[in-house]
Amino acid sequence: MNLQVENISVELEKKGILRNVSLEVRSGEFVGLIGPNGSGKSTLLKSIYRVLKPRSGWITLDGDDVYKLTSRQNAQRMAAVRQETSVEFDFSVTEIVNMGRAPHKRLFQSDNAEDVRICEEALQRVGMHTYADRSFFTLSGGEKQRVLIARALVQQAQFLVLDEPTNHLDVRYQLQVMDLVKNLGITVLSSLHDLNIAAMYCDRLYVISEGEIVTSGTPEEVLTPNLIRDVFGVETEVTTHPITGKKHVYFYSEAIRVKPSIQKVMSGAN
């Protein structure tokens, strides 16, 4: 599934939030969207999963304008895990996950054995199978996140949009969820705050700042100290991770002093 975003602009309350944004996710790619708070990541993803229609430009999936597809056609192709999902009624974990099967069923058609198996398997994959009967309301932030990822998985769409999927997750589940998504082998576009997670998992990155894409490329091309200083205002050292061979970003803090021995190296002293 190939996503093309062409020159979209979004205005909210008379303020330009996205300006002429273009982006491509090729079939099978895992593409990350990084940028500071308020830069427009969620707005861009919402435009793609049809919650915020752009004022201009167009968005296509395999050449079809997403805004011209029926909801059912769209849900068969694209699943989204949003940053904030409001669940208004007291559903169980299983009921929430089952909702992801709706695009594959007729109205009021009950779950068959295959639906049950797919939902159980998805809960197992996110490590939430022992919570099947729990009320969704009673779950922690990380547990909710994993259930919502399971709901997206059972939709069996070939394109997955994720808005900060590792938010709320402890380090083990951050890696587990990212591994799981990576191993699906489907087309993925995900906003990410953690630059090292982005470097580990993404084939390519787009960097957004103040509503505009400022650069894109492989993590090796994009994650440089200059770019991170310009976009995030933070000083870094970027090296190659000794085990994964991926880029790894070390951050300097103003509050935590740099060790004198390292300061010497940085200033070029012997």
Ligand SMILES: Nc1ncnc2c1ncn2[C@@H]1O[C@H](COP(=O)(O)OP(=O)(O)OP(=O)(O)O)[C@@H](O)[C@H]1O
């Ligand atoms: N409904 C709205 N009305 C007015 N402004 C909005 C609305 N929704 C978002 N914005 C503004 O649009 C800008 C982009 O917001 P967005 O949520 O897309 O950023 P983000 O990059 O996802 O941020 P974060 O990393 O904090 O989640 C922000 O300045 C935000 O305040």
